[in-house]
Amino acid sequence: MDPQQENFDQSVKILLIGDVCVGKTQLIYRYCENKFLNTYLSTIGVNYNEKSIDIEGKKILMKIWDSSGQERFKQYTLSGYKGASAIILVYSINDRGSFNNVITFWTNQIKQYASENVCILLIGNKIDESNRQVARDEGDAFARQFGFLFYETSAKEGTNVTDAFYAIVKQITEKQPIPSAEKQHNPPAEKKQCNIF
Numbered sequence: 001m002d003p004q005q006e007n008f009d010q011s012v013k014i015l016l017i018g019d020v021c022v023g024k025t026q027l028i029y030r031y032c033e034n035k036f037l038n039t040y041l042s043t044i045g046v047n048y049n050e051k052s053i054d055i056e057g058k059k060i061l062m063k064i065w066d067s068s069g070q071e072r073f074k075q076y077t078l079s080g081y082k083g084a085s086a087i088i089l090v091y092s093i094n095d096r097g098s099f100n101n102v103i104t105f106w107t108n109q110i111k112q113y114a115s116e117n118v119c120i121l122l123i124g125n126k127i128d129e130s131n132r133q134v135a136r137d138e139g140d141a142f143a144r145q146f147g148f149l150f151y152e153t154s155a156k157e158g159t160n161v162t163d164a165f166y167a168i169v170k171q172i173t174e175k176q177p178i179p180s181a182e183k184q185h186n187p188p189a190e191k192k193q194c195n196i197f
């Protein structure tokens with residue numbers, strides 16, 4: 001095992017995708033550093049962050065990949081799907097187009113490039129904004145239809161950001177449990193799969 005990972009029970013790769021400017025980078029910045037930047041600095045290619053998290057006594061290393069929403073960086077984003085345990089699919093609640101693209105474009109990208117047992121979290125970000133264009137129920141209904149987790153967040157104010165990341169890592173650990181002597185006697189419950197595949 002990579003020496004850097006020796007102190008962890010499990011390491012998980014998580015990829016954030018979604019349209020430009022929906023707040024992928026700021027969600028990561030809020031989660032990892034508890035900070036927020038109002039200025040828009042478009043992500044070039046992909047960026048990589050790490051954070052450790054404790055889930056029910058297990059130390060998990062999160063490898064968080066931040067992709068660009070720009071089509072011209074698609075090749076970099078595609079490399080992020082490889083080996084990803086989870087995808088965080090982000091739209092902005094004040095940008096109807098970004099939600100439409102979740103439905104028409106991003107879900108198909110996941111279907112095409114992610115592994116079949118990937119965990120998916122749908123995030124409607126920027127709930128601090130007053131000019132909402134996507135109702136909470138619409139995001140919730142779409143997520144339910146396909147078996148995704150769903151949260152609405154504000155990277156700006158920090159609302160639900162930690163809870164959303166915790167929920168997706170917890171789901172990964174439930175789907176891909178760490179083998180242990182005790183568990184070998186109790187086969188894991190049937191894996192729940194997202195029904196986009």
Ligand SMILES: Nc1nc2c(ncn2[C@@H]2O[C@H](COP(=O)(O)OP(=O)(O)OP(=O)(O)O)[C@@H](O)[C@H]2O)c(=O)[nH]1
Pocket residue numbers: 018019020021022023024025026027037038039040041042043044067068069070125126127128129153154155156157
């Ligand atoms: N009001 C508000 N603004 C946000 C929020 N999250 C991000 N922003 C702003 O939205 C803009 C885009 O945020 P980024 O995180 O850079 O967006 P991105 O999805 O990473 O964009 P690309 O890297 O180009 O794909 C920035 O000006 C952020 O400050 C939020 O929760 N609320």
Ligand SMILES: [Mg+2]
Pocket residue numbers: 024025026041042043066067068
């Ligand atoms: Mg970015």
